[in-house]
Every structure is written in C-alpha cells, then in structure tokens.
Amino acid sequence: MVQPLLKYPDSRIRLISANVRFFNDELLQWITDMVDTMKANDLDALSAIMIGIQYNIIVIKKGDEYLPYINARLIKCSGKSTQTERSTYYEAISVDVERFDNVTVIYEDEKGEPHHQDLSGDPAHIFQQQLDYSFGSTFVDRVDREMKQRINDHLEFGLVANGSTCPMVFVRDYFKRGAKYVMLLIALSFIIPFFASEEVRALIYRIDIYLLLAVPVLMIAYFFYALYESRLYKQCTSCQIGNIIGTTAIMATQLLIVALGVIFWVAP
Incomplete structure (x- = not known):
C-alpha cells in the first residue's frame, strides 16, 4: 500500500531507527509498502523512516528489482567526492554534499540472511543518504555551519x-x-483621549472593539495548536500542559486589562 512520505517540518525525521529483530509477515508488509511508495513517487531509494516506520530498513531500486537492506551498516569506506543532493523531505532545497565514493555494506535480507556488498559511485552516495535517515540525520547535517x-x-x-x-x-x-x-x-490608542476630537475618538473606539474581538481568536488558536505540539514534543518543558494553560491565562489577564482600558478610557 502506498504510504505518505514524511515532509518538512515533521519531526519524526529525527527519530533513530531500531534494528529489525523479527523477520516475519509484518516486515514483508513494510517492505511491500516501501516498494509501492517508491513506485508511486518515482523514487530509486527509500528509508523506512520516510514513511514513518522506525526500523532500519532501506530499499534500493536496481534495474527492475527493489532490493531490501535490513539492519545495514558501513564497514569500509574510501575516496570522497561532492555531489548535489535533494530530498523528498526538504523539497525546496538542494545542497552539495561530500560522501564516500566506495563503501562496503553489511546487511540482512528479508529472511534474516546476512550479506555484504560493495557499492561505488552514485549507488554508494544514494545508500549513504538513505542510511543517514535511518540514524536520525539528513543531508543538511553534512554541510558547513554557514550553509546550514x-x-x-x-x-x-x-x-x-x-x-x-x-x-x-x-x-x-x-x-x-x-x-x-x-x-x-x-x-497605543490610550493616548487618543489626550488630543483627539470626539469624532476621532469614536472611530478609534470602534476599531479597538474589532481588534479586541481578534485577540480571543488568536488565543484559542494558540491554545489548541499548543496542545497539538505538546503531543509532538513531549520532552520539551514549554510543551507541558501546565505551561500552556499558564501562558493562556496570562494572555487572558492582559486582554482583560486592555479591554477595561478601552471601555473606561477610550470610549467616547
């Protein structure tokens, strides 16, 4: 089944993939989903995390075949060159990345049988890019500080x-x-009563009322989007529910003060 690809700014791209321990029907289904997704998006390679599967599985297209590399590691590398890389994750970005030209890979197939393989040139670069995804990295982590x-x-x-x-x-x-x-x-409209005519004051008052109505809308949007982000970033102290409620309460207090100022000071 074709699965949606992770797109920026989905933070799951930073998850470190676990090794596959069970070579069963579920694994075969994951590989099938990866192949289907590759065909649907015309991709030559795919890491499992790119469709939200947090396991070290890479599928590479070779001719008409789609070859799975499970629990892959690099054990030998040599030579380096720079090529321009792109990603389905950071769609609008292309950068020059230096990678090894020759690598030796150890991995397991879908049955759990161990293998090793030598890759050179473009296949080596492509494999390294996909392996980066499996370990919570992307090609932008390989550029210098200025480019980053x-x-x-x-x-x-x-x-x-x-x-x-x-x-x-x-x-x-x-x-x-x-x-x-x-x-x-x-x-800022609180200074109006000091110099404006009654007519101008009435106009500013009407504008303030409309602006006051906009603030609760922004507060509600803040609260619910903050709850959504709290589920994404549970490790962040600023994402704790108490912090979100506290921030919302502070904004509500500020709104009350401003509203009272408009009603008792700006109103004509």
Whole structure:
C-alpha cells in the first residue's frame, strides 16, 4: 500500500531507527509498502523512516528489482567526492554534499540472511543518504555551519532539531505573538483621549472593539495548536500542559486589562 512520505517540518525525521529483530509477515508488509511508495513517487531509494516506520530498513531500486537492506551498516569506506543532493523531505532545497565514493555494506535480507556488498559511485552516495535517515540525520547535517544557517533562515520554521531536543521555532508562538501585537496596538490608542476630537475618538473606539474581538481568536488558536505540539514534543518543558494553560491565562489577564482600558478610557 502506498504510504505518505514524511515532509518538512515533521519531526519524526529525527527519530533513530531500531534494528529489525523479527523477520516475519509484518516486515514483508513494510517492505511491500516501501516498494509501492517508491513506485508511486518515482523514487530509486527509500528509508523506512520516510514513511514513518522506525526500523532500519532501506530499499534500493536496481534495474527492475527493489532490493531490501535490513539492519545495514558501513564497514569500509574510501575516496570522497561532492555531489548535489535533494530530498523528498526538504523539497525546496538542494545542497552539495561530500560522501564516500566506495563503501562496503553489511546487511540482512528479508529472511534474516546476512550479506555484504560493495557499492561505488552514485549507488554508494544514494545508500549513504538513505542510511543517514535511518540514524536520525539528513543531508543538511553534512554541510558547513554557514550553509546550514542559510538553510535554517530559508525554511519557514527553521531546521528540524534533533529528536531529543525541542524545535528552534514553535508554530504556536506565532499566534501568541499576533495576540501580543494586537493588544499593544490597542494600548497605543490610550493616548487618543489626550488630543483627539470626539469624532476621532469614536472611530478609534470602534476599531479597538474589532481588534479586541481578534485577540480571543488568536488565543484559542494558540491554545489548541499548543496542545497539538505538546503531543509532538513531549520532552520539551514549554510543551507541558501546565505551561500552556499558564501562558493562556496570562494572555487572558492582559486582554482583560486592555479591554477595561478601552471601555473606561477610550470610549467616547
């Protein structure tokens, strides 16, 4: 069955895949799903984690065959060259990556039988890229610091951090920041009564009312998206439910203060 591919910013790309211990029908189904997904997306190689299966399984297309490499490891490497790499995960990015030109791989097949194989050139580079995914890495981890920063700045939410840490940017923070800026804009209107006419004051008051209505919408969006992120990043202290509720309560208090200011001070 064709499975959806992991896409940025799905943090599961940073999960380290476990070794396969049971060579059973479930394993065969995973491999079948990987092959179906490769055919549907015209891919020459695929790591299991790319369809959300957290096991060290790689499938490489060779001619008309799809060959599974299970519990793969590199035991010998030589020569290096740089090639431009792309990924179905970071779709809009291509970078030059240096990899080994010649590798010796040990692995098991779908029956658990051990094998080793020598790969050179493009097949060696492709295999190393897929093996990176199995160990929670991507090609952007192999570029220098300057290039990594450029990529981080280019991406909407920055690079996806290692699975053991929190992401550099939370989407929920955009909602919180939006609510903060709207309340700040409303607070600036508190100077209006000092110099504006009654007519202007009435207009500003109506605008403030509309802005006040927008703040609870942003707060609700923050709360529910924060709950969603708390399920994704359980290890982050800022993702704890108590922290989310506390932040929402603080925003609610700020909203109340601003609303009272509008009603008792800005209102004509």
